[in-house]
Amino acid sequence: MDYETIQVSKEGMIGTITLNRPQAMNALSNKLVTELISALADFEKDEGVRCLVITGSEKAFSAGADIKEMAGMTAVQMTMTGHFFPLWDKVGRYPKPIVGALSGFVLGGGLELAMSFDVLVASETAQFGQPEIDIGVMPGGGGTQRLTRAVGKYKAMEMILTGERIGAEEAKTLGLVSRVVPKESYLEEAKKVANEIASKSPVAVRHAKMAINKAFEMGLGGGIDFERELFYLLFASEDKNEGMNAFMEKRKPAFKGK
Numbered sequence: 409m410d411y412e413t414i415q416v417s418k419e420g421m422i423g424t425i426t427l428n429r430p431q432a433m434n435a436l437s438n439k440l441v442t443e444l445i446s447a448l449a450d451f452e453k454d455e456g457v458r459c460l461v462i463t464g465s466e467k468a469f470s471a472g473a474d475i476k477e478m479a480g481m482t483a484v485q486m487t488m489t490g491h492f493f494p495l496w497d498k499v500g501r502y503p504k505p506i507v508g509a510l511s512g513f514v515l516g517g518g519l520e521l522a523m524s525f526d527v528l529v530a531s532e533t534a535q536f537g538q539p540e541i542d543i544g545v546m547p548g549g550g551g552t553q554r555l556t557r558a559v560g561k562y563k564a565m566e567m568i569l570t571g572e573r574i575g576a577e578e579a580k581t582l583g584l585v586s587r588v589v590p591k592e593s594y595l596e597e598a599k600k601v602a603n604e605i606a607s608k609s610p611v612a613v614r615h616a617k618m619a620i621n622k623a624f625e626m627g628l629g630g631g632i633d634f635e636r637e638l639f640y641l642l643f644a645s646e647d648k649n650e651g652m653n654a655f656m657e658k659r660k661p662a663f664k665g666k
């Protein structure tokens with residue numbers, strides 16, 4: 409499918425989506441959001457795709473929601489259109505793992521979108537921030553919740569109340585991203601992680617992702633019960649037999665997602 413604001417490609421078991429509005433620092437316009445939902449839906453259905461990489465440009469992953477589009481919106485319009493919620497809902501419930509390959513500006517809704525992915529690989533040039541306070545609003549795509557869980561109350565307060573940006577190394581120290589690499593290799597590194605994930609059992613990966621995400625919704629006891637049920641369930645998969653037999657036969661497993 410041809411898109412205007414994103415590019416989509418497939419290499420082996422990896423589907424890549426590149427945000428592509430260079431004139432606007434990859435700001436999330438309504439068109440981009442619609443196209444992103446459509447590309448995500450296609451990769452979700454494609455059984456050949458086991459892991460996604462979502463990236464932007466070296467200069468900007470995304471500078472957040474398109475302020476020029478948002479400026480004229482009223483509270484009633486925001487509520488009645490469910491502004492951006494369909495994308496957030498799609499990514500939040502996405503069954504396949506998503507690796508974010510982040511460089512340059514990762515701001516506002518751009519950071520909130522990234523924080524709903526599963527693994528974050530950053531270029532050393534990446535800058536993270538929630539600058540909504542500077543335009544008279546506040547984070548609306550989960551930033552107050554996900555950033556606080558990632559970096560703790562005090563740093564989240566500082567970033568959200570002052571709009572201050574942090575660099576990639578600080579983001580890694582705070583636990584906001586998992587890897588920081590030179591700017592030449594962030595996309596390649598993200599694809600490497602994605603390929604590693606794609607080589608595992610898709611059934612096990614999907615359930616492990618579900619269980620980790622429950623850590624943000626449930627108390628410890630409920631989360632551990634949920635994890636145990638999923639663990640037992642995996643004993644119904646062919647991939648479990650393949651993985652354990654391959655270990656005992658000292659060979660590499662060939663997982664089928666069954």
Ligand code: DAK
Pocket residue numbers: 431432433435436471472473474475476491492493496513515516517518520539540543547548549550
């Ligand atoms: N929207 C529209 N255009 C943007 C933009 C944005 N967010 N960011 C940059 N641009 C445009 C600029 O207007 C400029 O366009 P022209 O003037 O050339 O036409 C072009 O990109 C280049 O930007 P600059 O000239 O400003 O470049 P600089 O290097 O000087 O600065 C910057 C780059 C990224 C630091 C700066 O542009 C900036 O501060 N941008 C705004 C960042 C921001 O405030 N982001 C937060 C937006 S609010 C929700 C989900 C999500 C959200 C809300 C709800 N739900 C699920 C309910 C998200 C909200 C937001 O993200």
